[in-house]
Amino acid sequence: MVASYTDAQGTVETVTSAASSAVDNTNDVGAIAAISGTTTQGQTLAAGAITDADGTTGGSSVAATYQWTVSDTENGTYTAISGAKSFYIYINTSRS
Known part of the structure; x- marks a missing residue:
């Protein structure tokens, strides 16, 4: 690796x-x-499409996994919802 630059005094330096x-x-x-x-x-x-800036590895054998979580407050502790591992979740109970 060779890097060259001009320092503050106008001298070309090479490292x-x-x-x-x-x-x-x-x-x-x-x-x-x-x-x-x-x-x-x-x-x-429903979860939208998954994006990965540099692509995924593994070709067509790569599949996304999901785990929906729930919390009583936005900044609270999130807990996994048992069995909620699909890209969608049906909300069948109220949390109010």
């Missing part, structure tokens, strides 16, 4: 470094763009 090994791509977590529906008893919420 040399030995090459490093290749850097592996990190398979970062994708994001769900939006959740549609309303949080009202008798309604359904």
Whole structure:
């Protein structure tokens, strides 16, 4: 690796470094763009498409997994809803 720059006095400086090994791509977590529906008893919420800026690895064998959670307040502790592992959830009970 060679980097050159001009310092504050106008002198061209060059820095040399030995090459490093290749850097592996990190398979970062994708994001769900939006959740549609309303949080009202008798309604359904659905997770939108998952986006991953650098793509996914594994080809067609990669499948998203879901786990819906619930909290009594926006900033409270979220607890997994048993069995809620689909891209959608039907709200069958009131939490008021």
